[in-house]
Amino acid sequence: MREQDISLVANIDREAFAGERVLPSYSFYRRDLDSPLARYMVASIQNGFEQGENSQPIAKSPWIKKLFNYHNHTSLETNTSGEEYVIGFISVWLMMRELHLTAIAVKCNYRRQGVGERLLISAIELAKKLNVTMLTLEVRASNKIAQSLYAKYGFQIVGMRHKYYSDNREDAIIMTVYNFNLAPYQTRFQQLKLAYNKKWGQNLILI
Ligand SMILES: CC(C)(COP(=O)(O)OP(=O)(O)OC[C@H]1O[C@@H](n2cnc3c(N)ncnc32)[C@H](O)[C@@H]1OP(=O)(O)O)[C@@H](O)C(=O)NCCC(=O)NCCS
Structure with a gap:
């Protein structure tokens, strides 16, 4: 994620979590981009402006050009012409050896096409590079879609925070991958990645 992606990420954030949480301000993202503990990755497409809000979902994934993290500014400098269009993002925090x-979130009209899964794969790959031992997150009890994605990647329900969300006092489910860096999980992750590539193609590039 680059500084110039902030407004597009903020739009996706607003669309996905409208009314659900206090939405981050520009300075919040700006601060996160400067933090050594935070990482944002975005999924982008080229010529994405052709895809209107109400258009039909498009076919399988060759249109996704890049997933990249914000540290890689140089290779993206050439892509400031507006051709790159952010359609999803994932953010993580590194706390000791845990990745939170x-x-x-994926833009509504690009959902169900493997983008969210690819973002999660990228975050898991990042976790491996950072040598963390555990992945963890909170998810709304009602958010079965996100829970299904996390469960697919080995997150297990380990607890609950009662009335965690201030908008409707909904519970948060805590989902965690322990022993993340041990062989059984890593083997399973490689299998999932292979299955993903078979299903969606290998045109998604992590830079
Ligand atoms: C959760 C989210 C990021 C998934 O992104 P996506 O690009 O639509 O997901 P993908 O197409 O990559 O699907 C990956 C997996 O997610 C789950 N999933 C996605 N859409 C689903 C749906 N409509 N019903 C059930 N499971 C679903 C499935 O496990 C799927 O794996 P499968 O294809 O083997 O069934 C997206 O729905 C979103 O942005 N939601 C709003 C924001 C949000 O709730 N974020 C999570 C906060 S904790």
Whole structure:
């Protein structure tokens, strides 16, 4: 994620979590981009402006050009012409040797096409690079879609925070991958990645 992606990420955030949480301000994202503990990754497409809000979902994934993290500014400098268009993001915080997934969202009309899964794969790959031992997150009890994505990648329900969300006092479910860096999980992760590539193609590039 680059500074110039902030407004698009904020739009996706607003669309996905409208009314659900205090939405981050520009300076919040700006501060996170400067923090050594936070990482944001975005999924982007080229020529994405062709996709209107109400258009039909498009076919499988060759249109997704890049997933990248904000540290890689140089390779993206050339892409400031407006051709890159952010359609999803994932954010994480590194706390000691734990990686906290703080948010993931895909623009509504690009959902169900493997983007969210690819973002999660990228975060898990980042966790591996950072040598963390545990992945963890909170998710609304009612958010079965996100829970299904996390469960697919080995997150298990380990607890609950009662009335955690201030808007409707909904409970948060805590989902965690323990022993993240041990062989059984890593083997399973590689299998999931292979299955993903088979289903969606390998045109998604993590830079
Ligand atoms: C959760 C979210 C990021 C998933 O993104 P996506 O790009 O639509 O998901 P994908 O197409 O990559 O699907 C990956 C997995 O997610 C789950 N999933 C996605 N959409 C689903 C749906 N409509 N019903 C059930 N499961 C679903 C499935 O496990 C799916 O794996 P499968 O294809 O093997 O069934 C997206 O729905 C979103 O932005 N939701 C709003 C924001 C949000 O709730 N974030 C989570 C906060 S904790």
